[in-house]
Amino acid sequence: MAEQLHAMLSLRGLTRRFGGLTAVDAIDLDLARGELVSIIGPNGAGKTTLFNLVTGLDRPDAGHVGFEGGDITGLSPERLAAAGIARTFQLGRVFGNLSVMDNVLVGAHTRLRAVKPAVPVIGPLLELGLALLRPASVKVEEERLREEVKVILARFGERLLPRIDQPAYSLSYANRRRVEIARALALMPRLLLLDEPTAGMNPTETAEMQALIAELKAEGLTILLIEHKLEMVMRLSDRVIVMDEGRKIAEGPGEEVRNDPKVIEAYLGHGLSGTAEQESAA
Amino acid sequence: MSSWLDYTINGLIVGNVYALVAVGLALIFGVSRLINFAQGSIYLVGAYIGWVAVVQLHTPLPLTIILVAVVAALVGLIIERFGLRPLQNSVRIAPLLATIGISFVLDQLVMLTFSPNPRALPSQLPDVRFQVGGGTIGPLDLLIAGVGLTSALLLFAFLRYSKLGWAVRAASQDRDAAMQMGVDVNRVNQAVFGIAAALGGVSGLLVGMYYNQIDTAMSLQATLKGVVAEVVGGAGNVPGAVVGSLLLGLVESYGVAVFGTSYRNLFAFLLLVVVLVLRPNGLFASARQAPPEPLTGTFIAPSRPLRIPRWALLVTAAVFAILPFFPVSFYVLQTLINAWLLGMLALSLTLVAGTVGQVSLGHAALLAIGAYTSALLSLTLSVPVGLAIIAGGLMSAALGTLLISPSFRLRGHYVSIATLAIGEIVSLVILNWESVTRGPIGISGIPPLSLFGYDLISPASIYWFSFVVMVVLALLQGRLLGSHLGRSFRAIRDDDIAARAYGLSLNRYKSLAFIFGGFAAGVSGGIAAHLYSYINHETFNTQQSILALTVVILGGLGNVVGAIVGAVALVGLPEVFRIAAEYRILIYGIVLLLLVRFRPQGLLGTI
Numbered sequence: 001m002a003e004q005l006h007a008m009l010s011l012r013g014l015t016r017r018f019g020g021l022t023a024v025d026a027i028d029l030d031l032a033r034g035e036l037v038s039i040i041g042p043n044g045a046g047k048t049t050l051f052n053l054v055t056g057l058d059r060p061d062a063g064h065v066g067f068e069g070g071d072i073t074g075l076s077p078e079r080l081a082a083a084g085i086a087r088t089f090q091l092g093r094v095f096g097n098l099s100v101m102d103n104v105l106v107g108a109h110t111r112l113r114a115v116k117p118a119v120p121v122i123g124p125l126l127e128l129g130l131a132l133l134r135p136a137s138v139k140v141e142e143e144r145l146r147e148e149v150k151v152i153l154a155r156f157g158e159r160l161l162p163r164i165d166q167p168a169y170s171l172s173y174a175n176r177r178r179v180e181i182a183r184a185l186a187l188m189p190r191l192l193l194l195d196e197p198t199a200g201m202n203p204t205e206t207a208e209m210q211a212l213i214a215e216l217k218a219e220g221l222t223i224l225l226i227e228h229k230l231e232m233v234m235r236l237s238d239r240v241i242v243m244d245e246g247r248k249i250a251e252g253p254g255e256e257v258r259n260d261p262k263v264i265e266a267y268l269g270h271g272l273s274g275t276a277e278q279e280s281a282a
Numbered sequence: 283m284s285s286w287l288d289y290t291i292n293g294l295i296v297g298n299v300y301a302l303v304a305v306g307l308a309l310i311f312g313v314s315r316l317i318n319f320a321q322g323s324i325y326l327v328g329a330y331i332g333w334v335a336v337v338q339l340h341t342p343l344p345l346t347i348i349l350v351a352v353v354a355a356l357v358g359l360i361i362e363r364f365g366l367r368p369l370q371n372s373v374r375i376a377p378l379l380a381t382i383g384i385s386f387v388l389d390q391l392v393m394l395t396f397s398p399n400p401r402a403l404p405s406q407l408p409d410v411r412f413q414v415g416g417g418t419i420g421p422l423d424l425l426i427a428g429v430g431l432t433s434a435l436l437l438f439a440f441l442r443y444s445k446l447g448w449a450v451r452a453a454s455q456d457r458d459a460a461m462q463m464g465v466d467v468n469r470v471n472q473a474v475f476g477i478a479a480a481l482g483g484v485s486g487l488l489v490g491m492y493y494n495q496i497d498t499a500m501s502l503q504a505t506l507k508g509v510v511a512e513v514v515g516g517a518g519n520v521p522g523a524v525v526g527s528l529l530l531g532l533v534e535s536y537g538v539a540v541f542g543t544s545y546r547n548l549f550a551f552l553l554l555v556v557v558l559v560l561r562p563n564g565l566f567a568s569a570r571q572a573p574p575e576p577l578t579g580t581f582i583a584p585s586r587p588l589r590i591p592r593w594a595l596l597v598t599a600a601v602f603a604i605l606p607f608f609p610v611s612f613y614v615l616q617t618l619i620n621a622w623l624l625g626m627l628a629l630s631l632t633l634v635a636g637t638v639g640q641v642s643l644g645h646a647a648l649l650a651i652g653a654y655t656s657a658l659l660s661l662t663l664s665v666p667v668g669l670a671i672i673a674g675g676l677m678s679a680a681l682g683t684l685l686i687s688p689s690f691r692l693r694g695h696y697v698s699i700a701t702l703a704i705g706e707i708v709s710l711v712i713l714n715w716e717s718v719t720r721g722p723i724g725i726s727g728i729p730p731l732s733l734f735g736y737d738l739i740s741p742a743s744i745y746w747f748s749f750v751v752m753v754v755l756a757l758l759q760g761r762l763l764g765s766h767l768g769r770s771f772r773a774i775r776d777d778d779i780a781a782r783a784y785g786l787s788l789n790r791y792k793s794l795a796f797i798f799g800g801f802a803a804g805v806s807g808g809i810a811a812h813l814y815s816y817i818n819h820e821t822f823n824t825q826q827s828i829l830a831l832t833v834v835i836l837g838g839l840g841n842v843v844g845a846i847v848g849a850v851a852l853v854g855l856p857e858v859f860r861i862a863a864e865y866r867i868l869i870y871g872i873v874l875l876l877l878v879r880f881r882p883q884g885l886l887g888t889i
Binding site: 055057076077078081082086087089093094095096097098102103105106107109110112114115124125127128130131132134138142167169183187 | 582584586758761762765766767769770772773775776777779780781782783784785786787790793794797798888889
């Protein structure tokens with residue numbers, strides 16, 4: 001019970017079905033403040049669907065999502081972003097025609113003062129008015145955010161800073177992933193969900209990314225990570241959750257999960273599980 | 283009682299005709315995820331080929347039908363091969379725009395060949411009526427029902443039992459997988475376009491015979507009806523398209539029975555909007571699906587916009603501002619006034635279609651709302667014209683945004699359909715709401731432009747007025763694009779899923795874009811009303827919406843300077859080259875096609 005009270009994110013019986021397929025099947029999960037939990041599992045295990053359910057891009061058929069003590073099940077992605085949940089996407093969804101600077105500035109959108117008033121009709125009209133009149137306060141805020149973006153981009157060394165005014169479509173695959181993470185950081189998230197941040201990166205780039213995530217964790221950010229590179233998962237994670245066919249089949253510290261026969265079976269296939277067990281026994 | 287049976291029969295017969303168009307649209311959508319806006323033009327071609335066959339060649343009916351089907355199919359194959367196949371790897375919006383351009387070109391070619399006057403297309407069947415229960419049915423009704431059923435059966439057999447039919451079904455389920463399994467997607471596309479065109483052409487012939495009259499305005503109506511039926515049945519769903527067509531036929535027929543003929547189309551478009559809003563995947567669609575993840579936004583052509591130095595813009599503006607001091611002819615000023623008015627509309631559309639990515643095909647409706655508001659306020663309430671124009675802009679902003687808001691959740695081609703339908707609805711409401719809009723008579727005697735009590739009558743003063751208004755709107759829009767709203771709009775256009783995940787509410791920002799754009803378009807319409815002194819429900823029509831779209835693409839989507847350059851070019855160049863009025867629409871269509879094919883980023887580049 002006490003653990004639940006401290007949980008930043010808690011999933012209870014979260015379920016999502018697509019026709020006959022149960023993509024996410026009664027998942028329970030608690031994530032404490034400052035914790036880094038990784039979700040691993042074979043392709044099609046339901047990891048990304050789980051992310052979509054947590055971030056509001058998809059609605060669960062059953063179950064609840066709790067965030068900082070409140071129930072956020074079924075809230076829209078915009079509301080969840082405003083609540084401090086940021087995510088990156090598996091295939092990299094940058095805004096292709098926007099510059100790197102603008103991409104990251106969009107990340108800071110929910111923090112703009114102009115978008116704060118939630119009054120219907122009046123709020124949006126005020127926002128339009130502020131955008132057209134651009135009083136000093138708006139200019140100051142914009143300048144501050146631009147400086148902030150440069151600080152965030154500096155975390156990626158010289159990868160993004162020299163390309164700050166280039167449109168995102170001209171970036172390499174790895175750089176698009178970095179822009180996505182920079183955009184997520186600009187939101188000043190309370191919870192960060194990373195969907196395969198190192199997909200398509202070479203070993204050097206992966207090592208850089210791993211160092212960055214370790215840094216974020218050290219700064220106290222709460223992170224949920226989907227990743228296939230087990231080496232990295234083992235080094236970064238406080239806990240690892242293994243999913244297969246929508247279900248959670250194992251949970252615990254990395255080393256423990258790694259040797260779990262069910263996990264080996266899920267990864268290597270059912271026919272091979274016997275030999276795998278023998279190998280692990282040996 | 284008997285009349286109800288008549289209305290039912292009539293509804294089913296008309297539904298059958300729609301089905302011939304809608305099934306073609308559904309086949310094409312299934313394979314290429316494209317709404318073919320040229321389908322109505324093929325239908326038009328079919329009707330005129332039928333006219334040539336019946337009236338000039340005196341062919342017997344079976345031969346007429348075969349001739350129409352073959353020629354229409356050929357047109358379809360040409361469209362596929364030369365209009366669409368080159369665009370396969372182009373940006374998502376390109377094929378849609380191409381079919382609009384093709385539709386313009388075909389319609390104009392038919393009009394230039396056969397003149398815009400309606401022609402009688404005699405039915406080749408005896409004019410007798412059979413008593414059926416309480417209603418009557420004629421041989422033509424039976425023919426239409428027969429052709430409908432036969433084509434449905436032939437199509438079913440083709441899709442179910444022929445090898446190419448299998449390929450079509452495979453390609454419509456998963457194009458990439460079908461290609462990997464060795465399906466020749468080009469051949470599938472050919473087959474689909476050929477069949478769709480043959481069905482569309484025959485449909486045009488039958489409708490011509492049914493109403494005993496054909497004219498070039500049939501084209502857009504047919505496309506609209508086919509699209510309505512197809513979307514109601516679920517885009518890409520062939521049996522759904524048939525059911526949707528019959529449903530549409532019945533809804534229209536009963537609507538006409540209760541309210542009268544002028545409401546026919548209103549019911550069709552209301553049905554479309556209701557279905558789009560409540561069940562955007564059609565009445566028979568299965569569960570909701572998560573949209574695929576794109577790598578990056580591929581909606582508009584990525585490009586580096588041409589940066590025009592500020593001094594060059596200032597100098598150009600100054601030259602245009604002092605133009606009336608030079609001995610230029612009234613004709614030049616008049617042309618430029620038209621360009622400024624179109625420029626305002628293009629500013630509005632480039633924001634909505636370019637910056638936010640909502641390709642509106644009903645933008646002329648915003649002109650109409652502004653024009654009617656301003657005209658009525660100044661005429662009936664004696665509001666000063668300057669204020670009335672601003673009120674027209676505000677009304678257009680408010681009403682336009684309100685009308686379009688149900689379709690904010692739609693994406694891509696659906697937005698275009700919804701805006702097209704909403705544009706038609708506005709025009710039909712203007713036609714039918716006689717107590718306010720004076721219905722088909724229109725509004726005459728609208729007071730001339732005036733400012734602070736001074737009438738602006740001289741060409742120079744009208745020129746300055748419209749120029750200044752346009753420049754102010756352009757400056758405001760530039761300012762808007764430079765603010766956080768500019769990047770928010772573009773982010774939504776490039777990837778609405780990622781935008782939402784970062785707190786951008788689609789409703790909020792699409793509304794703001796339509797409010798701003800609606801104001802510019804409404805002001806343009808308001809000025810036009812006082813300039814023309816007479817307006818009616820046809821003053822602001824779909825042709826203007828498409829012209830504005832061509833201007834916007836010519837200038838570069840989202841490009842403020844481009845919108846104005848495009849407007850001057852499209853209004854001015856035909857004048858410079860003294861191109862006769864009847865060829866202009868043809869030229870606009872060709873310009874649109876060439877742009878989409880060779881320079882999708884326009885002259886100045888997309889922003």
